[in-house]
Amino acid sequence: MADRIRLYTAEGIVLRRQPVGEADALVTLLSPTHGRFTAVARGVRKPASRTRGHVEPLTHGRYLFARGRTFDVLTQAETLRTFPRLERSLLRQAAALYTADLAAGLAAEQEPAPELFGLLVSVLAALDAGAGLLAVRYFELRATAEAGYAMHLGSCVRCGSALPPEPAFFAPSAGGLLCSGCRSDGVPGTMLEVRVIKLLRYGLAQPLERFLALRVDEATAEQAARALRAWVCHLLEREPVSARYLDEICALEARTRPAEAVYHS
Ligand SMILES: [Zn+2]
Known part of the structure; x- marks a missing residue:
């Protein structure tokens, strides 16, 4: 009976993994049932660790935890889904890590977050399938709305x-x-052009697939990106490091590819 109280399972996506001690790691997850939480994975940095592959950032898995004093302890792990094609594109990988970072910043600790979790899974799946930065714009719009901060765009x-x-x-x-x-x-x-306001309203109202089907010109996409970045930084009270990294990768990509290809699939 005691074991049943001490142990619990949770599905989740690994948002980040930080090394601690000799071979341990702190793993931060977003779970539909437990929201954002951090657990310790013991020995996970040893090459022979069986858990290692299941707690890589952006892994969607099912995990067994034992309640601990400071952090709960991750004791078993099973991968449900990975997004393997992200590794083929530096841009999409940086975009995916930014969405995970944003989810970590916006999700409440230990509060169920089924909508935010579902949103993260669908945006990661879209990026894995080749979507461009429009998928990131959608995540910024909708994740902030899920956190209780929908951009007010319908009236003053x-x-x-x-x-x-x-x-x-x-x-x-x-x-x-x-x-x-x-x-x-x-x-x-900042002043927003009418077509940017329309784009943002569309994203707040429509499902991901319809938003990704839009063809957006470069100036509109850039202005929407700047407005959403300002919004995210205001809410988080900082600029995420992953956002600056994504900017750097975008700048590199823009030298070799038309901007059109960066925003769209
Ligand atoms: Zn007014």
């Missing part, structure tokens, strides 16, 4: 007045778009 976030079909000011600190009357000088933010 401050006074609620309808916005005319013209460029509007996006202020992350206000939570969305501001009408010209509510926009005060000095509020940090």
Whole structure:
């Protein structure tokens, strides 16, 4: 009976793995039932470890844990799914690691997160199948919304007045778009073109497949990317290291491929 209380299983995606001690690692997972949590995997950095391959970042697995004093202990692991084709593209791999990092930053600890988990799985699957950076934009939009911070794009976030079909000011600190009357000088933010606002609204309302089927021009994609980055940094109160790494890889890719190919499949 005691064992049944001490042990529990959880499905999850490994968001990150940090080495600790001689051969152990702290594994942070996103689980539909347990939200974000961190467990210790003992001896997992030894070459002979049987668990090693199941706790690589971005592995979707089923895990058995024993309750511990500081961290629960990962005792058994079984891989349910990997995203093997991500390794073929530095860009998609960097994009996938960024989405995992963002999930870690947005998910509440030990609170069920079935929607965020489902979103992460579907975006990783899309990247694995060859989707471009539009999949990342979708994740930024929807993961922040799942965390309770949907960008307010339908009307002025401050006074609620309808916005005319013209460029509007996006202020992350206000939570969305501001009408010209509510926009005060000095509020940090950026003007968004109508087609960018439409793209973001579409992403908040539509399933992933329909968003990925859009053809988006480079200027629109860039402006949407900057707005979403500002939004993410505002919510996390920092710029994730993985976001800067993704930027560097994008800059490298842009030298060898048309921007079109970076955003789309
Ligand atoms: Zn207003």
